[in-house]
Amino acid sequence: MSTTFPVVRDALRHDQPLPRYQPEHNRPALWSAQARWTDVVIQHTVPERPGLPQGWGYRWTLTYRHGSLDRTAPVAVASTADLLTADPVRVNSWHPKKTSRAGLRYMHSTGRHHAHESLFERKLLCVLDFAGAAEVVSQPFTLTWHDGTRERHHTPDFLALIDGQVIVINTRPAERLNNRLLDDAAALGEVCLSRGWGHALVVGYELPAYTAIETVETHARDHDRLGYGETILDLLRVRGPMEFAAVCHSVDGHLVARAILQRLIWERQVSVDLNRNLEDWTLVALPNAEVAR
Known part of the structure; x- marks a missing residue:
């Protein structure tokens, strides 16, 4: 008895071609020795969050972890050095029914293993490694912020130090973006802007x-x-x-x-x-x- 994989059967049923890589021969050259990590990822533009209340930098907080000790500091005064040496605020786990694949990936640029919560995140670690990231922290902190109606919490995926620039990065496949993540990313973008950090929402990788x-x-x-x-x-x-x-x-x-x-x-x-x-x-x-x- 022959078996047809569901993805193939569905594609045939809806008369849709299977996804294939289509090379663009007219692309300009992207030489690897000069390529930046932003040249290899696809980013989603995060809108600005207007109308922030006065003094929000001291009411919004960052909670990070050193060992078993959790520390909380206002956004405006949180120590960048402490964040870059923090431990993940979430513990990765995996079980047979879990759809994502958490694990550890070794990075040559830092000489250590770093946690990832999905294979999509694992790809970003490879890109950051190629970019020579001097430091990477997985799930570095939890941002507690207020949207004007209720208190909300958001944990970004990575905090990286690349070419002397601190960058906070979220990752999510483009087809899985939702309003909640975009709201959190907009709030996080304001935090990064106020601290002089970079911010990115990675939704794919250039092929x-x-x-x-x-x-x-x-x-x-x-x-x-x-x-x-x-x-x-x-x-x-x-x-x-x-x-x-x-x-x-x-x-x-x-x-x-x-x-x-x-x-x-x-x-x-x-x-x-x-x-x-x-x-x-x-x-x-x-x-x-x-x-x-």
């Missing part, structure tokens, strides 16, 4: 950019005991930009060279166009020798 980053990350910790990395860099200095496969085949032990080349991309020592699929004919260049495609 194929995210796929390329996730692919090269698998080799980020590979050891280069034979010095292939320096050989590849010398080759690119002499010959200029080359195709991915050509670089690897120019080095003895090209199978190992492929892994080391991907590590160099992750470390931003060489650059590829993230707006194109990472394939054998992908152009590889030194950061100062990138060319237009």
Whole structure:
């Protein structure tokens, strides 16, 4: 007896094509060595929240945790240093009936594991890792605020320190956005504006950019005991930009060279166009020798 997966059956029933990645060949080049994390994510514009009452910065509070001790401080005077060293205010858990997949992900930029409450959040940790985030805190605090009618509570997903800038980030797939989250995000945006922090609501990831980053990350910790990395860099200095496969085949032990080349991309020592699929004919260049495609 043949079995048809529900998603396929539903798509056929409604005469809708299955979702597929459609490359946009006219996109400008996005070279990985210069790419920022905001180039890889899709953000939702959060509207401003007008008419905040006078003195709201001292009535709205942030509650964060250090070990087993919870601390609460007004938004206006909460210590950024304390928030960046806080523990998650929620404990992640997983059970067979839970639809999201919580867990831990190792980040090379911080040298530690960080909690995520879904695979969508896990993807963001990969992007922040590629961006070289110096610090990341999962579920860093709970914002207690008042919407004019009632008191509300909101816990953002991440607090990150990237290039010296503190950024508070919420993540939610675009199809799961709702008014409650948008209201919370608007209030959080005012908090960040008052403190000089950045704020983002991530609703998706750019393809194929995210796929390329996730692919090269698998080799980020590979050891280069034979010095292939320096050989590849010398080759690119002499010959200029080359195709991915050509670089690897120019080095003895090209199978190992492929892994080391991907590590160099992750470390931003060489650059590829993230707006194109990472394939054998992908152009590889030194950061100062990138060319237009």
